[in-house]
Structures are given as C-alpha cells and as structure tokens.
Amino acid sequence: MACAGGGFALSAGGETRQNGAGKGAIMQRWIKGDPPVEVILRRTSRARRFSLRVSRLDGRVTLSMPTRADESDALAFAEAQADWIRGAMARSTPMAPVGFGTVLPIEGRSVTLMPGAVRAPLLQGEALILPPDPARAALRAEAYLKLHARVRLQAASDRYAALAGRAHAGVSLRDARSRWGSCSSDGRLMYSWRLIMAPPQVLDYVAAHEVAHLLEMNHSPAFWAVVRRLMPDYQTHRRWLKSRGNDLHRHLFRPQA
Numbered sequence: 223m224a225c226a227g228g229g230f231a232l233s234a235g236g237e238t239r240q241n242g243a244g245k246g247a248i249m250q251r252w253i254k255g256d257p258p259v260e261v262i263l264r265r266t267s268r269a270r271r272f273s274l275r276v277s278r279l280d281g282r283v284t285l286s287m288p289t290r291a292d293e294s295d296a297l298a299f300a301e302a303q304a305d306w307i308r309g310a311m312a313r314s315t316p317m318a319p320v321g322f323g324t325v326l327p328i329e330g331r332s333v334t335l336m337p338g339a340v341r342a343p344l345l346q347g348e349a350l351i352l353p354p355d356p357a358r359a360a361l362r363a364e365a366y367l368k369l370h371a372r373v374r375l376q377a378a379s380d381r382y383a384a385l386a387g388r389a390h391a392g393v394s395l396r397d398a399r400s401r402w403g404s405c406s407s408d409g410r411l412m413y414s415w416r417l418i419m420a421p422p423q424v425l426d427y428v429a430a431h432e433v434a435h436l437l438e439m440n441h442s443p444a445f446w447a448v449v450r451r452l453m454p455d456y457q458t459h460r461r462w463l464k465s466r467g468n469d470l471h472r473h474l475f476r477p478q479a
Contacts, residue, residue, distance in 0.1 A: 330421030396413070
C-alpha cells in the first residue's frame with residue numbers, strides 16, 4: 223500500500239531503507255493517541271520530502287525527512303497520517319521467536335527444531351536436532367542456517383560467474399532486511415543468509431541476479447537479458463520472493479533491540 227501527494231510519500235512496504243550516502247540523524251518521537259505510536263525520524267540529505275514507511279516485518283514506523291526540514295512539520299505530517307499508520311501496523315507480520323518446537327523452512331522444506339543427544343546441529347528427516355540447552359537453541363539454529371547458506375551461495379555464485387564469464391571478488395552474508403543481495407563496484411557479492419530458508423531455485427535466482435550485475439551495474443533491459451541467459455525461468459522465482467520473501471524475516475533468532 224502506498225500513496226503520495228503534496229510533496230509527501232507513504233509506503234507500507236518492506237523494511238525502511240536509507241538511500242543517502244551516509245547515515246543521517248535519527249530521533250525517536252511519539253504520535254499521541256490510543257495507543258501512542260513510536261516514530262523514528264531520520265534526516266537524510268537524499269530526502270526531498272517527508273516519507274513514511276511502515277515495516278511489514280515488525281510494524282516499525284520510520285519518517286524520512288530532508289536535513290533542513292522542521293521537526294514540528296514532520297511530526298504534524300505523521301500525526302495527520304495516524305489512522306493510515308495504525309492500519310498499516312495492524313497488517314504487519316508478527317515476529318515469531320525461535321526455539322524448540324519452532325517449524326522453520328530450510329531450503330523450502332518445513333523442519334521442526336528438536337532437542338536431542340547431539341553436540342552439533344543435525345538435520346534428520348523433518349527435524350533439525352539441536353543440543354538440549356533451550357537457551358541456545360535459536361542461536362544454534364541460526365549458526366546452522368548461516369553455515370549452509372554460505373556453502374550454497376558460494377557454490378551458486380561460482381556457478382553463475384562461470385556461466386557469465388566474469389569472476390566475482392568474494393561472497394559475504396548479512397541479515398539485511400531491505401535487500402536480498404547486492405554487488406559492489408569491485409565485484410563483491412553480499413547476500414542475506416535467510417535465503418537458505420527459501421526454495422533452492424529462489425536462492426539460485428538471487429545469486430544469478432547479483433552475478434548479472436558483474437556485467438551490468440543497473441536494471442536495464444541488458445541486465446535482465448543477462449539474468450535470463452543465466453536462469454531462463456527466473457521470473458517464477460522472482461515472483462516467489464516478492465510474494466513470500468517477507469515470511470523469511472518473521473523468524474526471530476535474537477532479541478530485538
């Protein structure tokens with residue numbers, strides 16, 4: 223859901239992202255009402271208008287504003303949109319803490335986290351068996367997923383780079399909410415480790431997408447032609463990521479800050 227007008231923009235899309243060349247000043251403020259709503263004000267040199275974004279992942283509200291804009295004007299804008307904000311927050315996906323009994327997707331398969339007499343995580347059928355300490359279950363599951371994500375994404379990146387005829391400069395993993403991958407100007411590839419929870423073809427699509435940026439650092443028709451050459455059926459997997467990708471972020475492995 224999004225609307226724009228009068229120099230303002232609203233979006234209830236994915237996690238807010240910073241488009242400036244550096245982090246701007248960030249302030250915490252509140253909109254009055256029942257209940258009060260926390261709003262993060264973010265000043266950025268790239269902003270030309272007030273822009274509200276409500277994260278589908280956790281309902282976090284961010285208002286981006288030009289560096290010289292008046293804070294009172296920004297808050298007045300947010301308060302005028304209070305009904306829209308609360309509606310968007312109500313539609314956000316609740317975060318689900320991870321622990322024993324949690325059902326996680328791993329490469330598209332539903333797997334239940336179970337305690338067992340093991341010293342390291344062990345995938346066995348429809349269960350991921352973890353050492354029996356419940357306080358460390360989530361972190362151990364996260365470590366397992368990161369390890370397998372690195373192996374799969376490294377292999378996929380190498381495979382598509384060979385097909386593209388262009389070497390990459392290395393693979394790194396993050397838990398980015400605003401993007402599934404990126405390719406730097408020096409050929410370094412970054413991916414969200416949560417891709418290991420998606421079906422394998424979806425992970426492969428993201429790898430093909432980022433490798434294609436080694437040839438075309440844009441999203442022009444020429445870029446998409448490279449993606450299609452690397453993965454002819456990429457559109458199916460791209461649609462899955464657009465419609466289902468947010469579900470991968472709802473699993474909470476660490477306490478929220």
